[in-house]
Amino acid sequence: MAEHNDLGKQGEELAVDFLQQNGYEILETNWTFQKAEIDIIAQKGTILAVVEVKTRSSLEFGLPQEFVKTKKIQLLVKAVNEYVVSNDLDVEVRFDIIAVHKDAKNFNIEHIEEAFYYF
Numbered sequence: 659m660a661e662h663n664d665l666g667k668q669g670e671e672l673a674v675d676f677l678q679q680n681g682y683e684i685l686e687t688n689w690t691f692q693k694a695e696i697d698i699i700a701q702k703g704t705i706l707a708v709v710e711v712k713t714r715s716s717l718e719f720g721l722p723q724e725f726v727k728t729k730k731i732q733l734l735v736k737a738v739n740e741y742v743v744s745n746d747l748d749v750e751v752r753f754d755i756i757a758v759h760k761d762a763k764n765f766n767i768e769h770i771e772e773a774f775y776y777f
């Protein structure tokens with residue numbers, strides 16, 4: 659597996675741990691629907707958090723969250739809509755980003771709640 663894939667997988671594992679430590683129940687990881695993949699679907703109370711994890715080895719080319727593009731947002735919306743309907747959930751959906759970047763030997767994690775809205 660390529661080094662960037664290993665880093666991405668590690669970032670997702672760190673994000674899952676972070677969410678669990680903050681009271682979220684992890685419902686799914688790497689859930690797919692058609693061409694869309696949701697990194698993490700987690701629930702805390704009546705909030706269903708759709709979490710996109712972006713991991714970078716440095717900030718040289720920008721913040722990790724800056725790499726979530728419009729097309730990805732559209733795919734996430736379509737996928738979570740299917741997830742909610744197929745599981746007959748009565749929840750409020752929130753789109754979050756967990757940005758992970760490596761700083762020397764440590765990982766910094768930033769949880770951005772309500773990172774974007776889709777109307």
